[in-house]
Amino acid sequence: MKNNWKKLMIALFSVVLVLSACGQGEKTGEGENAGSDSKKYKVGVTQIVEHPSLNAAFDGFKKALEDAGLDVEYDEQNAQNDMGNNTTIATNLVNSDVDLIFANSTPSAQAVAGATKDIPIVFTSVTDAVSAELIESMESPGGNVTGTIDLHPDAIPNTMKFLKDELGAKNIGMVFNAGEQNSRAQVESVKEILEEMDMKVVEASVSTSAEVKQATESLVGQVDAFYIITDNTVVSALESVISVAEDNEIPMMVAEFDSVKRGGLGAYGFEYYDIGYEAGEMAVKILKDETKPADIPAQYPQNLKFVVNKDAADKMGVTIKDEWKAEFTE
Known part of the structure; x- marks a missing residue:
């Protein structure tokens, strides 16, 4: 009887050791993933x-x-x-x-x-x-x-200064969707800045991307340059604006780098x-x-730089100057 009791106690102790070892293994695994979010x-x-x-x-x-x-x-x-x-x-x-x-x-x-x-x-x-x-x-x-x-707070002022001082533009064509609040805000900002510079905006409003080319063509003969803002409707049909700008050799500044890569002349952007x-x-x-x-405070873009598309400059009849200190894309 004593031998049987002794064997039973040894067996129970062995089970406890195995379970304890399993528990230790789980904790070790959690320790290895410390700092990572498993959710x-x-x-x-x-x-x-x-x-x-x-x-x-x-x-x-x-x-x-x-x-x-x-x-x-x-x-x-x-x-x-x-x-x-x-x-x-x-x-x-x-x-x-x-x-x-x-x-x-x-x-x-x-x-x-x-x-x-x-x-x-x-x-x-x-x-x-x-x-x-x-x-x-x-x-x-x-x-x-x-x-x-x-x-960026400096993007529009810098762009307007460039259009006036470097390209001699006075009338700036803007195609935008008036239904987009972000677009209305940018257009109003441009107008305020140009009023102080003795320049003006010539507007063409669209409601769909299908209207972009015709709206851009309506500005030909009235403007010295285009400025395409971050308007979702217009940017989604940017190639329509580019074709009009190139065909008529009208410089087209844009508001962000992806539009420069697609064929815009240049941008102060991010x-x-x-x-x-x-x-x-x-x-x-x-x-x-x-x-x-x-x-968590909202924030503006952290980096602002000037980029010029050399190929677009050629097609829009713009001569690039050394003093622009721009980064270039083909």
């Missing part, structure tokens, strides 16, 4: 239209979350520049149990901000977030929204990938560190 996040994505700048911003956003080690499932939605779709997408994402919404453009951000006051929203590719009523101020956004702006990445860093703070959007 699976769901991020809703709303983008107003397909074009290279917005796509680059989304690429940057995803890379920031990847670099932070977050495991993310994306629910990607594109409105194809249809405001009805834009509103529907916002409603669907809010009802899809997402942890955060990434809004890529002003209309996208306005739609989701109107649909939820609870789910965190991070925007990018927004020109004036305060006027768009997305945030209370850049420093203190308030509410559930923050993000990155796609207009990379959309960068502001997307910076927005992604904000999303990491919200998801991983549980920081509230209200406590």
